[in-house]
Amino acid sequence: MHQFMTKEMIIKSNVENLRYVEKFVDEVSEELHLSQDVYGNLLIATLEAVNNAIIHGNKKNEDLDVEVEFSTIEDHKDIVLTVKDQGEGFDFLNIPDPTAPENIEKINGRGVFLMEKLSDEIAFEGNGSVVKLKFKSVFE
Numbered sequence: 001m002h003q004f005m006t007k008e009m010i011i012k013s014n015v016e017n018l019r020y021v022e023k024f025v026d027e028v029s030e031e032l033h034l035s036q037d038v039y040g041n042l043l044i045a046t047l048e049a050v051n052n053a054i055i056h057g058n059k060k061n062e063d064l065d066v067e068v069e070f071s072t073i074e075d076h077k078d079i080v081l082t083v084k085d086q087g088e089g090f091d092f093l094n095i096p097d098p099t100a101p102e103n104i105e106k107i108n109g110r111g112v113f114l115m116e117k118l119s120d121e122i123a124f125e126g127n128g129s130v131v132k133l134k135f136k137s138v139f140e
Contacts, residue, residue, distance in 0.1 A: 005032070008069040011050075013058035013085070021050050021068060028070045032079070038138045041118040042079065048111045049083040049131050057085030057129055077139040081119075082132050089127025 009024050011017040025046050029039045050066055058064035064086040071080050095112050096103050116122050121134035 004072055006069065006071040007031075008067060010065050010067050012062045013054045013060055013064045013066055014062050015051065015054055015060075017054075017066075018047055018050060021046060024068065032072070032139070034138055038079075038135060042081065042135060045115045045118040045133055046081055046083070048114050049081065049133065052111045052131075053083050053085035053087070053129075056090065057087030059087065072139075077137040078120075079135045079138055080132060081135070082130065084126070084130045087129050089129040092124040092128040 007024075007028055009020070011020060022043065025039075025043045028034075029042065034042065046068065050068060053066040054060060058066065066086075067082070067084040069082040069084075071082075072078065073080065092112070097113070099113070112122075115131070115133055119133035120136040121132075123132045124130065125132065
């Protein structure tokens, strides 16, 4: 049985710092002995969430932080990823569908869609400045 674990890191809002986030995901994945599939989903979803927090949430203002936290839930087989920025948030109830014909050509607007597809559950808090992604049954 895996015990409860919480790990967090705080980075400044610079896309260059995504490499530290990637290393952080690697460390968490190794510590928890995650499968390649779960690791891949977790890595891409985490990088998307942090990238959104840096660019859209904190508007690349390097005076602002992005918090990244992984936690496991005791007696459950889930991992929860929380990414928090210091921005004003956004209207997460009205995100354009990136698969709609009028949006197919757009480069932006795929982050939340990807996070929804890669995780088992997604929730926004604090006006959208906090995103929580749950990955279920990742442990044996």
